[in-house]
Amino acid sequence: MARRNVFYAQSGGVTAVINASACGVIETARRHRDRIGKVYAGRNGILGALHEDMIDTSRETVRAIAALRHTPGGAFGSARYKLKPIEESRAEYERLIEVFDAHNIGYFFYNGGGDSMDTAHKVAQLGRELGYPITCIGVPKTVDNDLPVTDCCPGFGSVAKYVAVSTREAALDVASMARTSTRVFILEVMGRHAGWIAAAAGLAGQGADEPPHLILFPEIPFDRKGFLRRVQQCVERNEYCVIVVSEGARDADGHFLADAGTRDAFGHKQLGGVAQEIATMVRDELGLKYHYAIADYLQRSARHIASAVDVEQAYAVGRAAVELALAGQNAIMPCIVRKSDRPYRWVIGQVPLSRVANREKKMPRRFITRDGYGITAAARRYLEPLIQGEDYPPYRAGLPDYVHLRNHPVTKKLA
Amino acid sequence: MARRNVFYAQSGGVTAVINASACGVIETARRHRDRIGKVYAGRNGILGALHEDMIDTSRETVRAIAALRHTPGGAFGSARYKLKPIEESRAEYERLIEVFDAHNIGYFFYNGGGDSMDTAHKVAQLGRELGYPITCIGVPKTVDNDLPVTDCCPGFGSVAKYVAVSTREAALDVASMARTSTRVFILEVMGRHAGWIAAAAGLAGQGADEPPHLILFPEIPFDRKGFLRRVQQCVERNEYCVIVVSEGARDADGHFLADAGTRDAFGHKQLGGVAQEIATMVRDELGLKYHYAIADYLQRSARHIASAVDVEQAYAVGRAAVELALAGQNAIMPCIVRKSDRPYRWVIGQVPLSRVANREKKMPRRFITRDGYGITAAARRYLEPLIQGEDYPPYRAGLPDYVHLRNHPVTKKLA
Numbered sequence: 067m068a069r070r071n072v073f074y075a076q077s078g079g080v081t082a083v084i085n086a087s088a089c090g091v092i093e094t095a096r097r098h099r100d101r102i103g104k105v106y107a108g109r110n111g112i113l114g115a116l117h118e119d120m121i122d123t124s125r126e127t128v129r130a131i132a133a134l135r136h137t138p139g140g141a142f143g144s145a146r147y148k149l150k151p152i153e154e155s156r157a158e159y160e161r162l163i164e165v166f167d168a169h170n171i172g173y174f175f176y177n178g179g180g181d182s183m184d185t186a187h188k189v190a191q192l193g194r195e196l197g198y199p200i201t202c203i204g205v206p207k208t209v210d211n212d213l214p215v216t217d218c219c220p221g222f223g224s225v226a227k228y229v230a231v232s233t234r235e236a237a238l239d240v241a242s243m244a245r246t247s248t249r250v251f252i253l254e255v256m257g258r259h260a261g262w263i264a265a266a267a268g269l270a271g272q273g274a275d276e277p278p279h280l281i282l283f284p285e286i287p288f289d290r291k292g293f294l295r296r297v298q299q300c301v302e303r304n305e306y307c308v309i310v311v312s313e314g315a316r317d318a319d320g321h322f323l324a325d326a327g328t329r330d331a332f333g334h335k336q337l338g339g340v341a342q343e344i345a346t347m348v349r350d351e352l353g354l355k356y357h358y359a360i361a362d363y364l365q366r367s368a369r370h371i372a373s374a375v376d377v378e379q380a381y382a383v384g385r386a387a388v389e390l391a392l393a394g395q396n397a398i399m400p401c402i403v404r405k406s407d408r409p410y411r412w413v414i415g416q417v418p419l420s421r422v423a424n425r426e427k428k429m430p431r432r433f434i435t436r437d438g439y440g441i442t443a444a445a446r447r448y449l450e451p452l453i454q455g456e457d458y459p460p461y462r463a464g465l466p467d468y469v470h471l472r473n474h475p476v477t478k479k480l481a
Numbered sequence: 482m483a484r485r486n487v488f489y490a491q492s493g494g495v496t497a498v499i500n501a502s503a504c505g506v507i508e509t510a511r512r513h514r515d516r517i518g519k520v521y522a523g524r525n526g527i528l529g530a531l532h533e534d535m536i537d538t539s540r541e542t543v544r545a546i547a548a549l550r551h552t553p554g555g556a557f558g559s560a561r562y563k564l565k566p567i568e569e570s571r572a573e574y575e576r577l578i579e580v581f582d583a584h585n586i587g588y589f590f591y592n593g594g595g596d597s598m599d600t601a602h603k604v605a606q607l608g609r610e611l612g613y614p615i616t617c618i619g620v621p622k623t624v625d626n627d628l629p630v631t632d633c634c635p636g637f638g639s640v641a642k643y644v645a646v647s648t649r650e651a652a653l654d655v656a657s658m659a660r661t662s663t664r665v666f667i668l669e670v671m672g673r674h675a676g677w678i679a680a681a682a683g684l685a686g687q688g689a690d691e692p693p694h695l696i697l698f699p700e701i702p703f704d705r706k707g708f709l710r711r712v713q714q715c716v717e718r719n720e721y722c723v724i725v726v727s728e729g730a731r732d733a734d735g736h737f738l739a740d741a742g743t744r745d746a747f748g749h750k751q752l753g754g755v756a757q758e759i760a761t762m763v764r765d766e767l768g769l770k771y772h773y774a775i776a777d778y779l780q781r782s783a784r785h786i787a788s789a790v791d792v793e794q795a796y797a798v799g800r801a802a803v804e805l806a807l808a809g810q811n812a813i814m815p816c817i818v819r820k821s822d823r824p825y826r827w828v829i830g831q832v833p834l835s836r837v838a839n840r841e842k843k844m845p846r847r848f849i850t851r852d853g854y855g856i857t858a859a860a861r862r863y864l865e866p867l868i869q870g871e872d873y874p875p876y877r878a879g880l881p882d883y884v885h886l887r888n889h890p891v892t893k894k895l896a
Contacts (some may be wrong), residue, residue, distance in 0.1 A: 071738055076657070080654055080657045080658060085840070087842070101635055138654065140652075141659070143656075143658075144657045144658055145660060146658065146661045147659075147661050169709075227879060230879070232783070232879060234881065234883065235497075235554075235782035235783055235881070236779055236782050238552070238553050238883060239781065240778065242554045242556075243561065245558060246525065247494075248778075249562045251778060269880065279730070353704065359779050360774050360775040360779060362772050363777075364647050364668075364774050365652040366654065368838070369650060371786065373879065388501045388848070442600075456873070458873070464642060465646060465684065468649065
């Protein structure tokens with residue numbers, strides 16, 4: 067069988083562990099030199115293929131590739147760029163195939179969320195249609211944990227650990243000071259349509275009197291009056307109140323509590339500022355002193371406090387992508403299959419891309435307490451295993467020693 | 482010599498390592514049972530003395546006290562409460578002495594910043610005046626690093642490490658996505674009057690083209706036009722721009738860029754929202770997509786990424802407070818004396834409270850680059866040693882295992 071090259075690209079928002087998946091892909095490909103030539107990475111994701119702007123990862127040392135496992139961000143650049151339906155932009159898909167053909171690319175590994183799985187799926191279809199042999203494998207990644215079928219998404223466990231740790235720590239601070247200073251602390255976390263990340267903050271404490279006292283989920287329409295009453299009661303009972311709010315929190319009409327009005331390249335609304343909304347409400351209606359934190363990119367890049375389970379899974383789906391491709395699979399995504407909660411056991415499974423493309427997994431209602439402000443025992447059973455273990459990066463001069471690849475370009479062959 | 486008890490209190494904003502100082506005080510006091518009776522801690526700081534609401538730390542196990550070393554927040558509660566000048570509120574000072582007398586307290590260890598050193602100093606003076614023998618020792622603590630004389634303040638090194646790590650991580654995220662998403666990322670950090678914390682973020686990179694690209698210090702009047710030009714240039718050159726802004730950033734007239742208008746118990750303005758100010762400016766004037774994070778309490782409670790040097794120094798000043806008191810010193814504060822930068826060597830010194838009370842140490846101008854947006858080699862030489870080493874807390878079930886003390890009350894003796 068002729069050796070063919072790999073095209074690997076990162077897509078959408080990056081995570082603390084997406085490079086661990088890249089590491090899994092590249093290291094595994096390097097172990098199969100009989101069948102796989104070089105691994106080319108798209109500079110800035112799929113744009114790298116469209117512009118024939120690729121990076122030759124074979125120019126990187128074994129040590130540099132190994133260091134991807136502990137380096138956050140997207141080492142080759144990612145992109146928020148969604149290919150339109152084939153009927154609208156057939157030229158773009160054909161361009162991909164043209165570039166792949168020019169560089170003898172037989173494997174397309176696309177590391178991203180639901181939109182990217184859709185693209186990988188379409189490239190597989192078009193390859194078949196055009197008679198160009200291309201193996202397309204999706205590599206799951208999203209901090210939002212909203213891909214279907216897979217038990218969890220690499221990237222989520224680490225952001226979950228970050229928000230749970232940060233909530234526990236900030237709550238200790240607020241509790242110490244409540245008598246004479248801040249009474250209400252609000253932490254804004256990511257999660258546009260699903261409350262998975264906000265739910266993870268719930269792991270910081272047990273029961274209604276341990277922080278976080280209130281979680282505002284996108285799944286539960288915001289009830290201003292009920293919420294303010296709960297804050298008041300919480301402060302009376304505990305002296306302080308810690309609130310975790312999802313950026314996707316919305317009112318009964320489905321409007322985001324904070325809507326900056328701008329949209330990203332995928333057409334999603336750019337959110338931000340819900341913490342301030344809540345804070346202002348608390349001050350104006352209850353007269354309580356507040357502070358708020360907005361974790362923003364800190365939460366999804368915090369490799370320094372990554373979940374060891376998450377790192378391992380991110381690497382495993384990268385490795386599995388290559389192994390499944392070599393086993394003759396196509397148009398599939400390796401996924402995480404949970405075998406048991408306690409002790410936590412998981413294996414890698416696989417799912418057709420058609421089943422994951424453009425589908426969003428919401429958090430089950432049974433994960434949220436009846437009152438809508440906390441997480442249930444079922445949620446804890448699901449979430450707890452995902453934040454287990456610390457996988458600290460190496461440090462140099464007091465700071466994490468993250469790798470910067472050389473990112474040597476592949477010589478262009480097309481006009 | 483008769484055994485006398487200790488009164489220990491935490492004051493002002495807590496830190497990731499103030500409990501390490503408490504640990505130093507209590508463990509050292511326990512080693513001198515011949516001369517020190519019990520260590521009583523003020524519940525909610527000095528309020529605990531005023532209300533005769535004290536905690537008997539002798540009821541805590543050796544293990545629990547040892548765990549204070551790795552637990553953030555203020556284990557006994559802190560307070561933003563400043564005693565007025567003696568002439569205005571002599572009754573309060575006399576009440577302190579009355580409570581101390583009732584509980585045979587011969588040592589007052591006050592763990593805080595400049596305001597607290599002033600209080601400790603006044604109690605020492607009043608004790609002398611009233612003929613009540615009380616040894617008053619200040620234990621330095623402040624994330625702001627603005628106490629004079631001491632080379633650095635316990636609490637600062639850990640927040641410095643947190644912001645440097647977070648800046649490095651978030652910058653990797655932004656760099657990956659810049660082509661199609663966020664161009665400008667802003668991290669808002671603490672530091673009301675001095676830019677020490679903002680400066681620490683500068684350790685994340687070297688030179689003008691490594692993030693953070695721009696730092697906005699309280700010490701440098703904000704120049705809107707010049708700043709926007711720099712952002713534009715940075716994005717043209719690097720595709721993205723990472724900005725770290727101090728909450729205390731202000732314009733040429735001395736007005737804070739973001740002024741929430743409210744004041745805390747010390748009469749300081751409550752700040753917040755400068756990141757959003759800058760972000761809006763960048764969007765409106767340059768049309769660039771932005772994101773911003775506000776670290777707020779996360780930065781000063783992040784024990785999970787504490788500086789090992791900071792933890793050690795926090796413990797050392799607590800231990801030294803007891804040892805200096807037993808050596809007959811009074812009205813002093815143990816401080817950090819730097820012996821050399823590289824290798825970093827330090828010892829504990831001491832300074833009269835009168836020399837530290839109510840004085841603020843600003844960052845020297847020579848620590849800020851000529852253009853006002855970065856840190857100099859001198860700043861690096863000063864800052865780098867303070868973030869060295871990782872002192873990870875123990876974990877349980879994926880989360881830091883922080884101690885919750887029993888906080889058993891001391892029986893009241895007064896009306």
